[in-house]
Amino acid sequence: IPIHMVYAPERARFFEKAGSITRHALEFYSALWAPYPFPQMTLQDGPSAGMEYPMVINSNQGAADHETAHQWWPMMVGTNETRYGWMDEGFNQYMNILSEYDEQGKPYSLNGLGQSYGRISGSESEAPMMWSANDAGSGYGFQTYQKAPLMLSMLGGIVGDEAVINAMKKYTAAWTFKHPSPWDYMFFMNNELKQNLEWFWYYWLFTTESVESSIKNVTTQKGKTTVEVHQAGQMPSPVVLKVEFETAGPAIKKLANARMLDANTAEVTWPVSVWFNGKRTFSAAMDFGDRKIKKITFDPNGRFPDANAADNVWPR
Ligand SMILES: [Zn+2]
Known part of the structure; x- marks a missing residue:
């Protein structure tokens, strides 16, 4: 070329x-x-x-x-960029982040981006992403350009960044030289990622809400540890806990919803649906056996909007 x-x-x-x-x-x-x-x-x-x-x-x-x-957008995938700027400028900012890492020869990281939205949520100058970009006022730059990468950071925290990128690649193939609406995008991603993400699109695109999580308490009894996770915001999220164990002691038992990050660190996940009963606190029960737990962190990769991440750590 x-x-x-x-x-x-x-x-x-x-x-x-x-x-x-x-x-x-x-x-x-x-x-x-x-x-x-x-x-x-x-x-x-x-x-x-x-x-x-x-x-x-x-x-x-x-x-x-x-x-x-x-x-790519809007010249190939013909989105309505004055009405839904996030599908144009927002996706553009996301790919610019990936491009910059590649240019520096580094693997990309989207950690921290999703969480950082918690510090903006609640600002009266922020319009929801689904408002016309022309009506976004003083928050136009954030609404149209900067928020979409934060949204896709959280999506990657749920399904994996590679899965998000692959789904976006298929979205590009399906909609090149056509005109997708936001609903075409949402349904495409739901189908491609094989899960109902209606709650996710609702909170990110139609509201300015955040997750605001914290660990309220941790109790251990006979090898069973229960973590009281609290979410104060309106946006739900999966419960993702990083559990760091002492290096010596009894073997760490395997859990169906846990994967080992290294010999002494596990990541345990519960689906977002644990919040769909409307309760504010979820008791995350883990039966790892008698190995002592040193530290527990909610959302260790900083993917879920939270103004104060300091209370996501136990003990503190
Ligand atoms: Zn642009």
């Missing part, structure tokens, strides 16, 4: 890295979602410094990765 760059000679310093950034973007996003379908790509220096058109972007090196990403 030829990349053309059009700029005045005195502006050359803004294009020193533009070619290599655009080349990386074309190759990385082609592999991530779908091959770039157009015969060329042109960067022009103005009239603005960040705007996208099919095969043409107003961009120097500063926005080259982001504006190139727009060739």
Whole structure:
């Protein structure tokens, strides 16, 4: 794919890295979602410094990765970006994060992003993502650009990041040169991820609620440990506990809902449906045997919106 760059000679310093950034973007996003379908790509220096058109972007090196990403949405997957900006700018920000890690030669991490939304939830200037981007007011940048990666971080915390990326790749294939609505996206992801995520889409897209979890108490009796998990927010989440054991002692018993992260650390998971009875506290019972537990952490990867993560740890 030829990349053309059009700029005045005195502006050359803004294009020193533009070619290599655009080349990386074309190759990385082609592999991530779908091959770039157009015969060329042109960067022009103005009239603005960040705007996208099919095969043409107003961009120097500063926005080259982001504006190139727009060739996938909305140029290939034709979303209504003025009405549902998160399907365009929001998904774009998500892929920009993955691209940046790849460019640095590092494996990506989306840890912490989902949790960070807890510090924003409750702001009166935030419009729900399903509001028209044109009506989002002073919270437009967050609503349209920044919130979708936080949402997809939590989704990855539930089904795994690779599963999210694979589902998004299939969504791209299914909807290229068509016009998906938000409901097409939600149903597609539910089907592809093989679970009913209506609760998830409802809270992230239609509300500005968060999870606000904490560990209230931990009791141990005859090798059985019970963790009292509390959720103060309106958004539910799966219960994910990292359990760190003392290195010496009796063997750690296997649990059906646990996997060992290393010889002395387990991650235990209960589905989101434990909250569907409306109760605020869930008693997570674990029968690991008599090995002493050193530390328990709720949501160890920081995926669920929570303003105060300090109370997710036991003991404290
Ligand atoms: Zn953009």
